[in-house]
Amino acid sequence: xxxxxxxxxxxTFPVIQAPMAFAAGSALASAVSGAGGLDMIGGAYxxxxxxxxQFGAAAGARVGCxxxxxxxxxxxxLLDRVLTHDPAAVLxxxxxxxxxxxxIRDAGVPLICQVQTLRDARQALDCGAEIIVAQGADAGxxxxxxxxxxxxxxxxxxxxxxxxxxxxxxxxxxxxGRGLAAALMLGADGAVIGTRFWASREALVHPRILDRxxxxxxxxxxxxxxxxxxxxxxxxxxxxxxxxRNPFIQKWHGSEDALKLEAGAEAAxxxxxxxxxxxxxxxxxxxxxxxxxSSAAPAxxxxxxxxxxxxxxxxxxx
Amino acid sequence: xxxxxxxxxxxTFPVIQAPMAFAAGSALASAVSGAGGLDMIGGAYxxxxxxxxQFGAAAGARVGCxxxxxxxxxxxxLLDRVLTHDPAAVLxxxxxxxxxxxxIRDAGVPLICQVQTLRDARQALDCGAEIIVAQGADAGxxxxxxxxxxxxxxxxxxxxxxxxxxxxxxxxxxxxGRGLAAALMLGADGAVIGTRFWASREALVHPRILDRxxxxxxxxxxxxxxxxxxxxxxxxxxxxxxxxRNPFIQKWHGSEDALKLEAGAEAAxxxxxxxxxxxxxxxxxxxxxxxxxSSAAPAxxxxxxxxxxxxxxxxxxx
Numbered sequence: 001x002x003x004x005x006x007x008x009x010x011x012t013f014p015v016i017q018a019p020m021a022f023a024a025g026s027a028l029a030s031a032v033s034g035a036g037g038l039d040m041i042g043g044a045y046x047x048x049x050x051x052x053x054q055f056g057a058a059a060g061a062r063v064g065c066x067x068x069x070x071x072x073x074x075x076x077x078l079l080d081r082v083l084t085h086d087p088a089a090v091l092x093x094x095x096x097x098x099x100x101x102x103x104i105r106d107a108g109v110p111l112i113c114q115v116q117t118l119r120d121a122r123q124a125l126d127c128g129a130e131i132i133v134a135q136g137a138d139a140g141x142x143x144x145x146x147x148x149x150x151x152x153x154x155x156x157x158x159x160x161x162x163x164x165x166x167x168x169x170x171x172x173x174x175x176x177g178r179g180l181a182a183a184l185m186l187g188a189d190g191a192v193i194g195t196r197f198w199a200s201r202e203a204l205v206h207p208r209i210l211d212r213x214x215x216x217x218x219x220x221x222x223x224x225x226x227x228x229x230x231x232x233x234x235x236x237x238x239x240x241x242x243x244x245r246n247p248f249i250q251k252w253h254g255s256e257d258a259l260k261l262e263a264g265a266e267a268a269x270x271x272x273x274x275x276x277x278x279x280x281x282x283x284x285x286x287x288x289x290x291x292x293x294s295s296a297a298p299a300x301x302x303x304x305x306x307x308x309x310x311x312x313x314x315x316x317x318x
Numbered sequence: 319x320x321x322x323x324x325x326x327x328x329x330t331f332p333v334i335q336a337p338m339a340f341a342a343g344s345a346l347a348s349a350v351s352g353a354g355g356l357d358m359i360g361g362a363y364x365x366x367x368x369x370x371x372q373f374g375a376a377a378g379a380r381v382g383c384x385x386x387x388x389x390x391x392x393x394x395x396l397l398d399r400v401l402t403h404d405p406a407a408v409l410x411x412x413x414x415x416x417x418x419x420x421x422i423r424d425a426g427v428p429l430i431c432q433v434q435t436l437r438d439a440r441q442a443l444d445c446g447a448e449i450i451v452a453q454g455a456d457a458g459x460x461x462x463x464x465x466x467x468x469x470x471x472x473x474x475x476x477x478x479x480x481x482x483x484x485x486x487x488x489x490x491x492x493x494x495g496r497g498l499a500a501a502l503m504l505g506a507d508g509a510v511i512g513t514r515f516w517a518s519r520e521a522l523v524h525p526r527i528l529d530r531x532x533x534x535x536x537x538x539x540x541x542x543x544x545x546x547x548x549x550x551x552x553x554x555x556x557x558x559x560x561x562x563r564n565p566f567i568q569k570w571h572g573s574e575d576a577l578k579l580e581a582g583a584e585a586a587x588x589x590x591x592x593x594x595x596x597x598x599x600x601x602x603x604x605x606x607x608x609x610x611x612s613s614a615a616p617a618x619x620x621x622x623x624x625x626x627x628x629x630x631x632x633x634x635x636x
Contacts, residue, residue, distance in 0.1 A: 117537045118609065137455075138465035147456035148467040149491035149500070150536050150606040157610065173467035182467070182500035185631050218468050219435045288468040291436065292475065313503050317632040 001311060005167050005190035008130065009088065009110065010062075012036030013307050014190030015180065016112075016133075016169060017197045017299075019043060019066020019091055020141060020285070026057030027202040028299055033061040033088075035300035036307075040064040040091055045071050045233070046078045055085045064088040064112075068142075069095025070236055076100070083107045091133070094142055094239055101127035114171065114192070116144035121155045125164050132159065133192045136172030137223060140195045140287030142241045145223075148172035149186070156187030175289030177309020184314070195287040196306070200299040205284075206277030210296055213244055213284050218291030220245050226252045227283040229259045230270045244284040248273075319629060323485050323508035326448065327406065327428065328380075330354030331625050332508030333498065334430075334451075334487060335515045335617075337361060337384020337409055338459060338603070344375030345520040346617055351379040351406075353618035354625075358409055361385040363551070364396050373403045382406040382430075386460075387413025388554055394418070401425045409451070412460055412557055419445035432489065432510070434462035439473045443482050450477065451510045454490030455541060458513045458605030460559045463541075466490035467504070474505030493607030495627020502632070513605040514624070518617040523602075524595030528614055531562055531602050536609030538563050544570045545601040547577045548588045562602040566591075 003014040015037040017024065021044030032039035041054045043065045051065065065082050069092045072078060079100055082090060090104050093114035104111045105128055113124035114133040124132050134155045136148025152170045159166050170183035171192035183191045198205060199213060223240045226249050235241075243249060248270065252259040259266060273281035297305075321332040333355040335342065339362030350357035359372045361383045369383065383400050387410045390396060397418055400408060408422050411432035422429045423446055431442035432451040442450050452473045454466025470488045477484050488501035489510035501509045516523060517531060541558045544567050553559075561567060566588065570577045577584060591599035615623075 118535050119537070136465060136467065138467045145540075146537055147454060147465040147491055147606055149454065149456045149465065149497065150493065150610060153494065153496050154536050154606075154609040173465055175468065176471065178471050178504050179467065181503040181635070185499040185503055185635065186496050217436050218472050219437070219464055222463075288465055288472075291472040292468060314635040317499070317503065317635045 001307060003184070003189045005131070005169065008167055009038050011038050013303060015303060015306070016040060016190065016192045018141075018171065018192050018194030019064070020194050020198055020203070021045060021068075023198050023203045023205055023285075025204050026054040028197060028200065028204075029054065029058040029063040030061045031200070031202045031299035032197065032303060033063055035303040037303050038064060038088055040066045040089070043067040043082065046075055048078055048081055051078075051082065062088045064090060066091035066093060068093055069097055069100070072100060079103055083109060089131070095236070097124060097127045097129065101129070112169075115155070116146060116151075118154055118158060121158055125159070125162055125166055129166055131167045131169060133169045133171050134188070135192070137242070138173030138288045139171055140198065140221070140242045140290070141285040142235065142239050143172065143223075144238060148174075152183060152186040152188050173287060173289050175287075175292040177306050177311070178313055179289070180306060180310040181313035181317075195289045196293060196302055197299055198286060199290070199293050199296050200302055201296055202299045206274075206282070208277035209279050209282055209284050212279035213286050213290055214294055214296065216244055216286070216290050218288035221286055221288055221290060222249065222253065224249060224253045225256050226259065227285070229256045230263060230266050232263060232267065241285060242287050244286050244290070246280050248281040249283070319625060321502070321507045323449070323487065326485060327356050329356050331621060333621060333624070334358060334508065334510045336459075336489065336510050336512030337382070338512050338516055338521070339363060339386075341516050341521045341523055341603075343522050344372040346515060346518065346522075347372065347376040347381040348379045349518070349520045349617035350515065350621060351381055353621040355621050356382060356406055358382045358384045358407070361400065363389050364393055366396055366399060369400065380406045382408060384409035384411060386411055387415055387418070390418065397421055401427060407449070413554070415442060415445045415447065419447070433473070434464060434469075436472055436476060439476055443477070443480055443484055447484055449485045449487060451487045451489050452506070453510070455560070456491030456606045457489055458516065458539070458560045458608070459603040460553065460557050461490065461541075462556060470501060470504040470506050491605060491607050493605075493610040495624050495629070496631055497607070498624060498628040499631035499635075513607045514611060514620055515617055516604060517608070517611050517614050518620055519614055520617045524592075524600070526595035527597050527600055527602050530597035531604050531608055532612055532614065534562055534604070534608050536606035539604055539606055539608060540567065540571065542567060542571045543574050544577065545603070547574045548581060548584050550581060550585065559603060560605055562604050562608070564598050566599040567601070
């Protein structure tokens with residue numbers, strides 16, 4: 001399936017795998033890029049050693065890297081290290097991309113900016129982003145309040161108004177071929193997909209957490225700050241993260257200030273649960289699309305089937 | 319454009335106009351049904367006299383009626399009066415449709431149930447609903463938390479799992495042909511469209527409120543209980559309503575308990591603002607799709623253009 005995105009990035013399918021923090025490592029990178037999508041290593045909070053190891057282990061695969069922008073601002077030199085790997089693209093999410101945009105562009109690396117609002121999109125266009133990812137609240141992990149459905153065409157209209165050549169990807173709730181086909185109808189050139197690849201054999205997710213998630217419906221997810229508070233992650237106030245509900249989340253959601261007071265003890269319990277894969281206390285950063293997913297599979301198969309389904313949807317459309 | 323929905327309802331286009339409380343009266347009914355969609359009179363909170371007048375004024379047009387289910391339970395006899403008008407369909411939203419389903423079906427009137435969760439959808443299927451409307455949080459007016467994008471295919475999958483003949487409509491964020499095309503890709507048979515018809519010449523919306531809304535982006539909307547608290551509308555806790563932000567909403571959102579204490583004085587001010595069309599205090603129940611709308615138009619033109627755009631999107635898809 002050719003779109004402007006596949007041509008711009010030299011990939012077979014218009015699908016970018018979301019750079020999911022802690023979950024998107026080298027195994028997923030090799031699988032997704034080998035199957036014709038663009039893989040993004042989850043550089044996230046900027047653990048330089050971990051990022052180096054993933055690039056090393058994925059050697060030979062053409063992969064990109066995603067970074068959390070407000071966190072990158074705390075150690076801006078990390079960007080130079082990422083750029084030495086000649087990444088297929090760099091995705092900046094959650095924060096002002098301006099301080100980093102020129103270094104990425106000067107390195108000849110495509111700049112992808114993930115945005116949650118029209119205002120963010122304008123900022124990304126001002127920075128010369130080649131690709132805008134319009135991420136709706138339906139997504140797993142960190143984001144904001146706007147729903148995917150109307151956000152995509154609203155940003156598509158803005159790109160058109162500015163007569164910009166920037167490409168548009170949709171993110172948030174896209175877990176199968178229907179979602180990709182719908183994203184294209186809404187004006188996107190492709191999709192960024194997280195949760196569907198999170199629920200793959202190659203993602204760095206504890207099998208017990210994954211098993212629980214595969215049973216969940218979309219309404220068993222919730223946007224919350226609990227997982228950040230317990231980890232001591234100081235996310236800017238406009239962002240929160242969509243996770244699977246569980247007893248730990250239910251206990252503290254809406255009582256984040258109380259959680260801060262007990263953060264030491266709770267953090268230790270939470271970390272142990274994460275390590276052990278205890279789905280009642282550990283956090284699964286899954287989006288509403290989890291309700292469309294009932295089994296894990298190799299990421300390459302996931303991508304191949306998703307594309308077949310999308311093509312069938314589009315072929316039956318007319 | 320033929321879908322299972324157009325065949326089931328005997329309409330030209332797979333579009334149902336949302337039964338927007340206070341905004342969807344006889345003028346909109348005549349315009350939308352005349353243009354080939356299914357119009358739904360906004361029966362809403364159950365003002366019997368108002369509903370009678372709209373059916374009377376729309377005489378000759380084939381129109382349906384929407385009712386708020388938890389409110390209908392307070393005056394169940396209202397349903398009999400609605401059914402005497404031989405409505406094209408009855409849409410029940412927000413509450414348990416079971417006490418009313420058999421009367422509607424016995425009258426030979428199609429039962430449409432608007433739902434916000436997979437659980438609601440199962441309940442609607444149990445009641446024998448002919449049409450399920452999967453309404454996402456992106457929508458204007460009352461609803462819940464789940465985003466439109468992943469909710470539609472998740473409920474489509476449930477209908478398929480149950481081997482049900484029920485049809486599926488998508489609602490929430492659909493304001494143009496791209497949205498309708500996307501809804502069809504996601505597995506819907508058609509769409510329920512509110513905000514785009516709210517911003518039409520025939521809707522019962524004060525022109526000053528409409529003018530302000532036409533300038534708004536999708537992120538200038540918010541889901542809140544403020545408009546219900548000030549009106550003294552006792553909505554069940556799971557629902558809130560998406561409205562345009564303005565100084566009144568910004569002042570009280572998150573301080574609803576304080577608003578209750580001042581509800582008398584604030585209610586008088588709010589009602590006066592609503593009457594005068596003061597956009598800084600009056601409430602506009604607009605969805606995120608408002609960011610896709612820059613001008614009002616006759617509802618018939620809106621529907622015709624929406625269909626042309628949808629058909630073009632679908633034709634270019636393959």
